Amino acid sequence: MALPLLEDHRDLAEAVAAFANRFGGIADTRSNVKRYAAGDRPDSWDGLVRQGLHAVHLPEQYGGDGAGLAELAVVVEQLGDALYPGPYVPTVIASGILATAAGPAAETMLTELAAGATGAVCTGTRLRAARSDAGWTVSGSADPALGLPGADVVLVRANSEDGELWFRLEPSTSAAVVIEDGVDLTRSIGTLTLTDHQVEAGLIVDGLQAHRTELIVNTVLAAEASGIAGWALRTAVDYVKSRQQFGRPVGSFQAVQHKAAMMLVRSEIACAAAWDAARSEEHDEDQQKLVSAQAALAALPVGIENALECVTLLGGIGFTWEHDAHLYWRRAISIAAVAGSEVKWAHTLGDRSADSERDFSFVDPEMLPELREQVRRVLDEVALLPDDGTTSASWAPAKGRARRARFADAKLVAPHYRAPYGLGAGPREQAVIAHEFAMRGWAQPSTVIGEWVLPTILEHGDAEQQDRFVEPSLRADIIWCQLFSEPGAGSDLAGLSTKARKVDGGWVLSGQKVWNSGAHEADWGVCLARSDADAPKHRGLSYFLVDMTSKGVDVRPLKQATGKSEFNEVFLDEVFVPDDCLVAEPGQGWKLAATTLSNERLSMGSTLHHGSSRLFRQVIADASHDCPREDAVEGLGRSISRELALSAMNLRGVSARLAGQEPGAEISVSKVYNALAQREGSRDLLRLLGPRAAVVDPSANYAIDHIGLPSILFGGGTVEIQLNVIAQRVLGLPRS
Incomplete structure (x- = not known):
């Protein structure tokens, strides 16, 4: 769930979490909420500055660590998880924006912020700037700004006929800051009103780009939402594991489990959106616009949803003032609000997607040059061959086609398989191969149902089974179907009733299977059947390879509600399966089925x-x-x-x-x-x-x-x- 993937990022996250745990925690936050609402810094601020957590993203020339948005997001997520109070987030947003600017005003503010000053950013459509003899005159009210009360450095954006005007706010009788009653009790929020406020040329900040400032704001807020979502999930799960109701843990009830599982799903969404936004720092403008809107739309609502679900799983105790859940909930609401409405970001993302798509390629174009050249030669050859197409009624590839044969010969149908079936490609090699296919606009070849079956045969089958089935499947000479589900078992595979009776030289299978994709076109099927009626449910199953042309196999297409017939029911009436088509040992079917299903889900x-x-x-x-x-x-x-x-x-x-x-x-x-x-x-x-x-x-x-x-x-x-x-x-x- 956490943002860090690289080892140095994980180390950074651990250091930040340790810092947050050392300095007071939420108990200290609770006892000082009035101070923080007024704009005071937490007592641990100097310690945070000494550790450089406020300047991890700033250039070294100003005393920063020279890292980037990805490292800042790691710090923000961990401090969000700890509900670190005060002006940290508005400060790093201000300094992050200024780090992309130019000119003496920006340099001065960056120097102050790197030294430990606090910051805030004021924006809004109602701030209007007009040229004057002394520079600019600005009037209007900004939107409520986090960290404004008490901020040492205030960066303001106003709109003019010439575009955006960014400047440093200097104290003046023409500038009024009102401390608002914030939803988030742990940091200040205020509104700036300017009345004919004069801005001299030396206070103007140049070089800022709207898409860059937006990316910084939304990435930081998304990272904090990810931290909040993670805390809410962890708190809820810990509680329902120990809370007893009706003589058993609350967490054993399916409704509770589903709520908790969905909290994890949402947490992963928020984390992924913040991570993708942070890594886009070096991408082009169109890419940054997409991920910035996505961070606001996908991550910020998750903080609210997970905090609310945390309260519902905690029950009455979670709805009390004394529990910390509402403090996290309040912060989630606050940061989502200051980022802008969810509807606005959905519309923005839709607009921006009209002319651009997110590029998820991630490998260095120069990585593994010999492998790249090998793949390119094969793709060049395949491009000269006629298109293979598919069979008429399903997703299965057509048989006996030249392109598929060439890919199989080159070990590119399943390059991650070991030799002689694949290249033994690890993650880096697979990524490079996928990149080469993507640059041609081609989908990588697939064995469809075989994607789930062949890994099971490779892991658990004997050498003869591997030689017999893997290579022909890669060439599309064998098409597979899966005979698992049954009318009376559904998703409960351990409860299936298809019987396998041992006879001389093999087994006889009898039963009914259903929802079998492509069975009407398949050459072979993998079948899970009960070979030991006396064994416990999971231990009495075996894994068979069934020739779909065998006597007693009756495939009946099912007409779906769509009018199509992509699925089938398959009747097995005393179907003989020779011993050499039993994979592994009798009774190991459940373990083998787990291998198949895990590949299916991927x-x-x-x-x-x-x-x-x-x-x-x-x-x-x-x-x-x-x-x-x-x-x-x-x-x-x-x-x-x-x-x-x-x-x-x-x-x-x-x-x-x-x-x-x-x-x-x-x-x-x-x-x-x-x-x-x-x-x-x-x-x-x-x-x-x-x-x-x-x-x-x-x-x-x-x-x-x-x-x-x-x-x-x-x-x-x-x-x-x-x-x-x-x-x-x-x-x-x-x-x-």
Whole structure:
């Protein structure tokens, strides 16, 4: 959940957390809320300055550490987790903005801030500047500004006919600061009013760019929201693990587990959005505009939602003044408010996405040059071959095609597989290969259901099974289906009833399977069947490879609510499976199925099919929305936000592996968020359409897109099952 991925960032986070724990904590904050509301610094401010936590992002020439936005975000997240009081956040926002400026006024302010002065930034559409003989005259009221009361350095932005005017505020009778009664009790907030305030040339700050200042503000606030969300999750989980009701821990109740699991999902979204914004510091303007809006839209509401859910899981005690939950809740509300409305940011992201897309490539173009050249040669050769296409009725690749054969020969269908099937590519090599495919605009080849089956055979199958099945599957000569689910078992695979009876030379399978994707086109299926009726549920299962042309296999396509037949039910009537098609030993099927399903969730958590931004763009392009265009643009923004969140989470997972970390919760989290994002996006799309959604249109089948959702909501385990997994295996909540 925390921002740091690299070892030095993790060390920084630990140091900041240790500092926050040493200096008073929330008990000190509570006893000094009146002081902080008036703009006083905490007693630990000098210690914070001595450690350089206020200047980690500032250039070394001013006494800073010369780091960047990513390091600052790590510090802010940890101090947000500790609810560190006072002017820290408004100060680093001010200094971060000034570090991108030029001129003597900025240099003077940076020197003061690096020495330990506090800062604030005042903006708002009602501050207007006009040229005067002495420089500029500014009048109007700014929006409420965090840290303004008590700030040593105040940076102000006003609007003029020439654009934005940034300047340092000097004390004057023409400038009035009103201390407001802030929602956040732990830091000051105030309103600046200027009346014919004169700004001399020496106070003007030059060189600031709107997109850079916005990025700094939104990244810092998003990082603090991530810290708040993490505290709320940890506090709620710790409580429900120990709180007893009806003779058992509250955390054993499924409703509570699902709430806690969703808190983790939201925390990961906030963390990923803040992380992606912070890493964009060196990216171009269009990229920074996208991630800045995304940070505000995706991360800031999470702080509020997780704080509220923390209160609901704590129950009555969480709603008391004495509990710390409301202090975090108040801060989350405050920072989301000063950043701007959620609706505004959704519309902004939709607008900005019209002409640009987020670039999630992350590898150095010069990394592993020999591998790059090898992949490029193969891609050049493949480009000269005819397109392979797919089979007519599913996602399976067509058989016997030249492109697929060339990719298989080059070990690029599954480059992470060990030789002789792949290149044994680690995370860095896989990233480089994916980058080369992406630069051509090509999708990497897939074995579809085989993506989940083949790793199981490679890990648990014998050498003959590997030789027999892996290479032909990579060449698309074998197409796979999965025979797991049953009408009476659903997601409870341990409760399945298909029987496997031992006979001479093999096994006889009898039973019924359902929701089998592509079974009508598959050559082989992986089947989980009960080989020992007397063993406990999980221990009596075995994992079989079934020839789908075998006598007794009856595949019946299921017509879905969409009118399509992508799924099937499969009847197994005394189907003989030879011994050499049993993978591993009898009774090990549950362990093998876990391998298969974990690969399934990783694969299915990578893209959005329903309610995608592509469909929102289409609605806007053909003006088929039954609402003002700006509402449709807002819908696009929210759709883009969901896709950016998923992509950022996936990229964080890859980056963690590149940094040598083991995979964490991201597989299950991505699966849950993927399904929920498609549900929300598809429903949002219908809200825009009106009468258009009542007609089946082959060129723009929005309603059918929504009706097809169950295949996503059920596939690979329902959302509810995945929430159980997160709650019990990731958060450690007790089973019921």
